[in-house]
Amino acid sequence: MSDQQYSFFESVVKSFDKAAKFTRWEKGLLEQIKACNAVYQMRFPIKRDDGSIEVIEAYRVQHSQHKTPCKGGIRFSDEVNQDEVMALASLMTYKCAIVNVPFGGGKGGIKINPRKYSEFELQKITRRYTAELIRKNFIGPGTDVPAPDYGTGEREMAWIVDTYESMKPGEIDGLACVTGKPVTQGGVRGRKEATGLGVFFGVREVCNMPDVMARIGLPVGVQGKRVVVQGLGNVGYHSAKFFRENGSKVVAIAEYEGAIFSEDGLNEDEVFHHRKKTGSILNFPGATNLAKSGDALELACDILIPAALENVINKDNAANVKAKIIGEAANGPLTPEADEILIKNGTLVIPDMYLNAGGVTVSYFEWLKNLSHVRYGRMEKRFTENQNKGLLSALETLTGKSVNAKERTYIEHGPSEVDLVHSGLEETMIEATHEIMNCWKANPAIPDMRTAAYVVAIDKVGTAYAELGIFP
Structure with a gap:
């Protein structure tokens, strides 16, 4: 079977089966972990602005209830189908397990092109x-908590929470029925x-491991590394931003209309505004245009970040990929065949199922904020600042020296909500990276980091099921 014939869900199952043999669980439990527990396919009519009636096709999948609520985004795309939603829901189960977020996996989709x-x-x-979803109990703070995904954002999440609270009046934790909301509506x-x-954070942590970097022939750290980013949406933009701000050089950016390259490095914000102004990233001042968007994937670089579509690296182009590290920011950018080729070529693939877990991790923080009904930092920010001021004043009195204004601001600073969220995300990604790498080192027969990540996820979900006593 060629990689073009794989459905997305079959690709996930193939990766799961590859990892399952490195776990201790018997076949029946593995089948339960792999299966989607509930699939809700629906059709409903809406009246268009021109007065015509259109029947909308939509889905919600709850892959696993080993932890509740289920968690996963809702995408608006005319490519939505049951197979894709099932695959994304199952990846959410494994993703949440790896980063120690206590949710089962879920996913939703509406088959529309929102631009139309x-x-x-x-x-x-x-x-x-x-x-x-409310009618079938497929949404609720303790049942199933959606979030934004491709084609949706804060606006849609605000509509969802408003609808939920209007249909469930008096539910004190109603805001926690969905995450990714505007800050004014309970967002974080x-x-x-x-x-x-x-x-x-995930790529940086791998790059800080001397043994891993020695194996692929790169120096430790992200400083000075040449990065190619495919996709200038929310994930690609911010990935490029944080790499650039931390000393990496973003030498190429690709979008569907083409790609641009500059050996001197690109500023993602300038490229973004150029695209907004001209409608394309092409012809960016000081950069060279590449004929096809996919050409960027084959450029010589240290780190490649595919942050756009599924299956962009496959059996046809995987052998041409020159990056030493691929960080999967998108969902499923590599096919199973591409994985095999890249393993043989010594390329380190940091898998999507944990690397792009920043969204669900911070969604977890938002959910906790909604349940606690208090903003992060509200209780301790001023106390910490007053304490730091007192300590600094005492040190200056004892030493007879004073710090400059910049240092004073940094030392006295008490954590705001965004500081705490970023700190919690950093801790989560560092911990997950080490768990996966330790699993891989403990079993040298595991062929790649993706398989090691699946092993970690399967073990955690299996343990949860076993402790529930469902499978004595």
Whole structure:
């Protein structure tokens, strides 16, 4: 079977089966972990602005309830189908397990191209979809908590929470029925950049491991490394931003209309505004245009960040990939065949199933904030600042020296919500990276980091099922 014939869900199952033989669980339990527990396929009518009636196709999949609630985004795309939603829901289960977020996996999708609908029509679709989920108990703070995904954002999440609270009046934790909301509607600061920042933290941690870097022939650290980013959406933009700000050189950026290259490095914000102004990233001042978007994937670089579509690296182009490290910021950018080719070539692939977990990690923080009904930092920020001021004053009195204004601001600073969110995300990604690497080192027969990540996930989900006593 060629990689073009694999469905997305089959690719996930193939990776799961590859890892399952390195675990201690018997076949029946592995089958339960792998299976999607509940698939809700729905059709509902909406009236378009021109008065016509259209029947909308939509899905919500709950892959696993070994932990509750289930968690996963809702995407609006005319490519949405049941197979894709099942695959993404199963990846959410494994992703949450790896980063120690206590959720089962879920995912939703509405089969529409949002660009072809007015804002009023999109609002009607979103609210009707939410009402259908409520009717079947497929949404709720302790049941299933959606989030944004491809084609959706804060606006749609605000419509969902408003619909939920209007249909469930008096539910004190109603805000926690969905994450990725605007801050004014119970959202958390730091959510927008969370996935891109998580990608950076994960890759940086791998790059800080001397034995791993020695094996692939690169110096330790991200400083000076040449990075190629495919995709200038939210994840690609922020990935490029954090790499650049931490001393890496983003030499190429690709979008669907083409790609640009500059040996001197690109500033993602300048490229973003150039695209906004001209409608394309091409012809960016000081950069060279590449004929095809996919050409960027084959450029000589240290780190490649595919942050756009599925299956962009496959059996046809994997052998041409020259990057030493591939950080999967998108969901499923490599096919199983591409994995095999890259393993033989010694390329280190940092897998999507944990690397892009920044979004769900910060969604978890938002969910906790909604349940606790208090903003992060509200209780301790001023106390910490007053304490730091007192300590600094005492040290200056004892030493007879004073610090400059910049140092004073840094030392006295008490953590704001965004500081705490970023700190929590950094800790999560560092811990998960070491868990995966330790698993890989403990079993040299494991062929790659993706398989090691699946082993970690399967062991955690299996342990949860076993401790529930479902499988004595």
